[in-house]
Amino acid sequence: MEGTDIELMLGVKAGDEACFERLLAKHRAPVVAFIYRLVHDRGEAEDLAQEAFLRVFRARKSYTPDAKFTTWLYRIATNLALNSLRNGRRRRNDVSVDEAGGEQRPPMDVADPASAIEERLVERERARTIRLAVDALPEKQRTAVLLHKYQDLRYEEIARILGCSESALKSLLFRAYETLRERLEPLVPGLAAPGKGIGT
Amino acid sequence: MSRSCKEIESALLAAVDGRASAGERDRVAVHVAGCATCARRLEDLRGVWTSLDALEAVEPSPAFDARLRERLEAGSRASLWPAWFPARARWAGLTLAMAAAAVALWFSVRPLRHRPAPASVENPADFAVVKNLPVLENYDLLSNFDALSALPGAQTAAPEEQQPVD
Numbered sequence: 001m002e003g004t005d006i007e008l009m010l011g012v013k014a015g016d017e018a019c020f021e022r023l024l025a026k027h028r029a030p031v032v033a034f035i036y037r038l039v040h041d042r043g044e045a046e047d048l049a050q051e052a053f054l055r056v057f058r059a060r061k062s063y064t065p066d067a068k069f070t071t072w073l074y075r076i077a078t079n080l081a082l083n084s085l086r087n088g089r090r091r092r093n094d095v096s097v098d099e100a101g102g103e104q105r106p107p108m109d110v111a112d113p114a115s116a117i118e119e120r121l122v123e124r125e126r127a128r129t130i131r132l133a134v135d136a137l138p139e140k141q142r143t144a145v146l147l148h149k150y151q152d153l154r155y156e157e158i159a160r161i162l163g164c165s166e167s168a169l170k171s172l173l174f175r176a177y178e179t180l181r182e183r184l185e186p187l188v189p190g191l192a193a194p195g196k197g198i199g200t
Numbered sequence: 201m202s203r204s205c206k207e208i209e210s211a212l213l214a215a216v217d218g219r220a221s222a223g224e225r226d227r228v229a230v231h232v233a234g235c236a237t238c239a240r241r242l243e244d245l246r247g248v249w250t251s252l253d254a255l256e257a258v259e260p261s262p263a264f265d266a267r268l269r270e271r272l273e274a275g276s277r278a279s280l281w282p283a284w285f286p287a288r289a290r291w292a293g294l295t296l297a298m299a300a301a302a303v304a305l306w307f308s309v310r311p312l313r314h315r316p317a318p319a320s321v322e323n324p325a326d327f328a329v330v331k332n333l334p335v336l337e338n339y340d341l342l343s344n345f346d347a348l349s350a351l352p353g354a355q356t357a358a359p360e361e362q363q364p365v366d
């Protein structure tokens with residue numbers, strides 16, 4: 001049985017562990033990726049994602065299908081990640097922000113032509129600049145952008161996760177992208193100079 | 201910026217992120233055809249949206265599920281009661297445990313007068329041992345040690361602090 005998330009969660013509630021396995025298989029990767037983009041630490045992202053799934057499992061008996069499963073799951077994941085950031089558990093990584101995600105990078109081949117190495121360095125610098133621009137957004141805008149850009153969620157769901165109205169969310173997102181446009185202007189060719197862009 | 205430009209903002213966002221309905225897409229197309237400012241805003245949004253593709257992500261490690269299972273099992277072991285134990289019986293057990301704890305607490309803090317008085321030291325050899333003890337920190341014991349009152353310069357404790365001698 002494939003089943004919708006709600007059907008699977010009702011299966012978990014009824015004691016069917018296979019349903020939990022299927023929910024896990026479907027959502028583990030996006031949840032880990034989402035939390036990682038907030039905390040920038042693979043180990044922490046996995047710990048927090050596991051904690052989110054543990055909480056879902058522990059709350060299975062009281063589950064009622066009155067909202068989308070992903071709304072519930074991402075609300076838990078968001079709260080865990082933001083609490084972790086607020087508690088400063090990841091502050092120690094601030095000094096090593098350049099290394100964040102380092103394990104994902106392919107090693108540079110010394111046999112690469114100089115131009116290829118330079119190209120990769122430019123790509124890395126570009127990714128780093130984008131990450132810093134996103135990190136510099138206010139907490140709610142940052143979370144909204146990450147949910148909007150990378151998770152396959154509707155506006156209504158994102159609004160419920162963040163506890164705001166849909167129109168407030170759209171306004172929040174527009175402001176966030178406007179700020180990003182200003183910060184990424186030197187990086188993205190063709191972007192309008194500040195004061196002449198999205199919000200003006 | 202005109203009112204219609206402000207109103208088109210959310211549709212611009214939806215046109216870029218792919219969540220726009222057919223109606224919204226048409227509205228955006230008509231608006232930007234006649235508004236250079238919003239045409240520019242649309243392009244800027246697209247530029248920012250595309251640039252965010254460069255933000256790195258990670259895949260869960262192969263040990264993710266095994267670690268989650270461990271944590272689930274550890275959580276079950278940490279539970280005081282087995283899952284099959286009825287909830288009502290858990291409350292009864294908890295009530296009994298609290299009652300036992302209350303009785304134990306009462307015995308441990310019951311009034312000092314109910315405690316047996318220390319035996320007096322009459323044997324001279326025992327007296328010598330007691331006399332040579334370096335420090336007696338237990339006030340109850342010290343204040344009721346009859347042998348100490350016989351020492352030169354010993355002070356008698358206030359009567360209300362003395363334990364009654366049976």
